[in-house]
Amino acid sequence: MATSVKPPYLLFLADAEDRLAAKTAFGLHYWRSEQCVGQLRFPECRVSLDLPDLLLEDAVAQGARTLVVGLAPAGGQLPQRWVSTLAAALQSGLDLASGLHTRLSGIPQLAELARSLGRKIHDVRYPTGEFTAGSSRRRSGKRLLAVGTDCAVGKMFTVLALEREMRTRGLSADFRATGQTGILIAGAGVAVDAVISDFVSGAAETLSPDNDSHHWDLIEGQGSLFHPSYAGVSLGLLHGSQPDALVLCHEAVRVVNGDFADLKLPSLTECAELNLRMARMVNPGAQLVGVSLNTYGLSEEEARRTLAEASDLLEVPSVDPVRTGVKSIVDRLDQQVGRTAAIA
Amino acid sequence: MATSVKPPYLLFLADAEDRLAAKTAFGLHYWRSEQCVGQLRFPECRVSLDLPDLLLEDAVAQGARTLVVGLAPAGGQLPQRWVSTLAAALQSGLDLASGLHTRLSGIPQLAELARSLGRKIHDVRYPTGEFTAGSSRRRSGKRLLAVGTDCAVGKMFTVLALEREMRTRGLSADFRATGQTGILIAGAGVAVDAVISDFVSGAAETLSPDNDSHHWDLIEGQGSLFHPSYAGVSLGLLHGSQPDALVLCHEAVRVVNGDFADLKLPSLTECAELNLRMARMVNPGAQLVGVSLNTYGLSEEEARRTLAEASDLLEVPSVDPVRTGVKSIVDRLDQQVGRTAAIA
Numbered sequence: 001m002a003t004s005v006k007p008p009y010l011l012f013l014a015d016a017e018d019r020l021a022a023k024t025a026f027g028l029h030y031w032r033s034e035q036c037v038g039q040l041r042f043p044e045c046r047v048s049l050d051l052p053d054l055l056l057e058d059a060v061a062q063g064a065r066t067l068v069v070g071l072a073p074a075g076g077q078l079p080q081r082w083v084s085t086l087a088a089a090l091q092s093g094l095d096l097a098s099g100l101h102t103r104l105s106g107i108p109q110l111a112e113l114a115r116s117l118g119r120k121i122h123d124v125r126y127p128t129g130e131f132t133a134g135s136s137r138r139r140s141g142k143r144l145l146a147v148g149t150d151c152a153v154g155k156m157f158t159v160l161a162l163e164r165e166m167r168t169r170g171l172s173a174d175f176r177a178t179g180q181t182g183i184l185i186a187g188a189g190v191a192v193d194a195v196i197s198d199f200v201s202g203a204a205e206t207l208s209p210d211n212d213s214h215h216w217d218l219i220e221g222q223g224s225l226f227h228p229s230y231a232g233v234s235l236g237l238l239h240g241s242q243p244d245a246l247v248l249c250h251e252a253v254r255v256v257n258g259d260f261a262d263l264k265l266p267s268l269t270e271c272a273e274l275n276l277r278m279a280r281m282v283n284p285g286a287q288l289v290g291v292s293l294n295t296y297g298l299s300e301e302e303a304r305r306t307l308a309e310a311s312d313l314l315e316v317p318s319v320d321p322v323r324t325g326v327k328s329i330v331d332r333l334d335q336q337v338g339r340t341a342a343i344a
Numbered sequence: 345m346a347t348s349v350k351p352p353y354l355l356f357l358a359d360a361e362d363r364l365a366a367k368t369a370f371g372l373h374y375w376r377s378e379q380c381v382g383q384l385r386f387p388e389c390r391v392s393l394d395l396p397d398l399l400l401e402d403a404v405a406q407g408a409r410t411l412v413v414g415l416a417p418a419g420g421q422l423p424q425r426w427v428s429t430l431a432a433a434l435q436s437g438l439d440l441a442s443g444l445h446t447r448l449s450g451i452p453q454l455a456e457l458a459r460s461l462g463r464k465i466h467d468v469r470y471p472t473g474e475f476t477a478g479s480s481r482r483r484s485g486k487r488l489l490a491v492g493t494d495c496a497v498g499k500m501f502t503v504l505a506l507e508r509e510m511r512t513r514g515l516s517a518d519f520r521a522t523g524q525t526g527i528l529i530a531g532a533g534v535a536v537d538a539v540i541s542d543f544v545s546g547a548a549e550t551l552s553p554d555n556d557s558h559h560w561d562l563i564e565g566q567g568s569l570f571h572p573s574y575a576g577v578s579l580g581l582l583h584g585s586q587p588d589a590l591v592l593c594h595e596a597v598r599v600v601n602g603d604f605a606d607l608k609l610p611s612l613t614e615c616a617e618l619n620l621r622m623a624r625m626v627n628p629g630a631q632l633v634g635v636s637l638n639t640y641g642l643s644e645e646e647a648r649r650t651l652a653e654a655s656d657l658l659e660v661p662s663v664d665p666v667r668t669g670v671k672s673i674v675d676r677l678d679q680q681v682g683r684t685a686a687i688a
Contacts, residue, residue, distance in 0.1 A: 133573040133574065134572060134573040135573075136572040136573060136603075136604055136607070192541065193540070193541055193542035194540055194541070194542065195540070195541055196537075196538055196539070196540060196541070197536065197537055197538070197539055197540070197541040197544045197576060197577045197580060198537035198538065198574065198577060200541045200576050200577075201572060201573050201574075201575075201576060202573070225579075226625060228478060228480040228545060228583045228625060228626045229477040229478040229479075229480060229545050229546070229583075230477065230542065230545075231545075231579050231580065231583055231622075231625075232541060232544050232545060232576040232577060232578075232579040232580025232581075232583065233541045233542060233544075233576060233580070234576075235569075235575050235576040235579045236541060236575065236576025236577070237576075239572045239573075239575055239576065259480075260480055263480070278575075281570060281572060281575075282572045
């Protein structure tokens with residue numbers, strides 16, 4: 001696997017103005033709090049995680065191995081002040097990890113310092129592995145992939161919630177990250193949208209290699225087959241993942257594409273059907289096992305009705321991972337695909 | 345556009361053993377003979393184009409601007425003898441162009457020589473442009489894309505034949521290349537399978553920019569929506585191309601995927617339907633205008649019957665570009681899409 005970031009983490013919040021700006025840090029803390037020893041903030045920072053403020057030396061003393069950049073700088077360019085802090089982190093003994101477009105390893109001061117000190121810089125947006133075209137070979141173990149009607153409809157959140165629920169039940173399951181925030185959460189993964197297009201399916205194959213027959217790889221989806229900018233990425237990921245199970249993700253109130261206001265989103269039925277059709281080219285047993293709706297903004301009753309409608313329509317459990325949890329999908333997964341696999 | 349190779353060309357055949365080994369050179373000469381001044385061969389070369397053997401100096405004297413590597417070395421590594429010849433070509437005043445995996449610009453001797461002499465090295469397999477994600481904005485002018493049941497079923501050949509026929513009729517049409525051989529033939533293009541996956545649709549958009557309303561971009565297809573290794577590339581190209589017209593390409597006798605013997609190819613109907621469905625996400629008016637079958641190996645009667653069956657099935661003209669030419673597709677294009685566009 002291309003990237004492997006060492007926990008525990010010190011989360012760098014810099015001068016974040018709100019939670020949205022620091023969503024990477026919030027996501028990492030939400031899903032991997034046991035791996036986060038503290039936060040590092042500039043005095044004017046306006047957000048806080050439920051973590052102690054630590055100086056670099058204290059974080060290292062408490063076991064931190066990596067400083068994770070948990071926000072994006074306003075404007076894009078990395079402020080010199082950040083670079084100074086990142087350099088100090090390297091000097092204090094920490095590796096660096098970042099999901100920013102700007103490569104930390106492309107900043108000469110940081111690159112030279114890391115080299116001379118033997119530290120690692122993980123620019124997780126940029127895969128470092130060598131990939132090849134997909135072989136289409138079937139692999140042992142089981143795989144679930146989140147697919148969606150659009151970008152940013154909760155695919156990563158859904159898959160992480162499934163991992164948490166499955167692990168709570170003692171099932172063998174691993175989140176497999178395909179985007180920068182997911183990679184920082186998992187500590188490993190491949191940012192498939194940054195892979196050479198010829199090798200996307202092959203990269204997806206390396207992401208979920210052969211495994212025990214009862215093991216589940218829970219693969220973070222990217223984009224949508226219905227998003228005209230990114231559908232190719234989604235399809236390459238789908239084919240390389242060879243999923244046994246699909247979970248369809250959607251934001252309940254969204255009716256048009258988030259990037260293109262004149263582009264209607266597909267119906268849940270249409271989206272499920274096309275994804276299953278494409279998945280069955282590489283895995284004839286692929287099945288839909290659940291719908292995950294982000295019902296934020298709906299009343300409790302509206303949400304309940306919306307979820308019930310989706311269940312009726314697609315004949316699978318529907319959940320909002322935040323509002324209802326994902327237990328019913330894990331139940332279904334166990335019954336439907338578990339048995340299917342055992343019989344097959 | 346990322347790549348722009350200057351004609352006229354001197355075609356480097358080195359020690360090619362057969363036509364297949366030198367298929368790039370043969371393709372370039374077949375489609376752009378007016379741009380080829382001669383061939384350059386080692387004494388043991390076993391193939392010949394219908395071109396004079398020229399020394400480097402003579403080629404330059406006759407106007408050649410670029411030496412094109414027209415074959416792949418057996419084994420993959422570039423023999424030192426080739427490097428010597430390529431260096432001599434730079435010294436004699438020629439640029440270099442190559443579609444090899446091995447980058448000529450990655451060979452220090454050639455890179456330094458080119459820099460000191462002010463010559464260009466075009467490694468057309470590797471796009472050099474800066475691309476972004478597709479905008480999905482509709483562009484003026486008309487576009488045709490070749491799609492296929494598999495890789496290597498004649499998509500490039502079909503599109504080049506269409507260009508030749510349309511230009512013969514005085515229509516305004518340009519071949520738009522998306523693979524290395526096509527780029528060498530066109531002198532420009534983008535090898536979309538080497539573009540970062542996030543940017544394939546965007547790269548396809550730059551390949552066929554706004555144009556006159558009667559102008560046709562004839563876009564070389566890549567892979568197949570039904571090829572599990574490359575379907576993502578094909579879909580990104582399809583979405584970025586926003587084709588008004590699709591031509592479906594297939595090798596008549598092929599029933600399983602060329603890379604995966606246990607994978608049945610789709611029927612022509614299924615392949616047309618899925619490509620049209622995906623194309624209509626970005627261009628609701630997308631239509632199938634023809635089927636192009638490679639009927640090599642069939643008798644004249646078998647070929648005629650196979651072509652007739654395809655026409656009946658899909659209700660569009662069917663051709664074998666080699667056996668029948670592509671006139672009937674151009675007729676259809678003019679009637680069907682031309683009128684549609686004029687009415688719309």
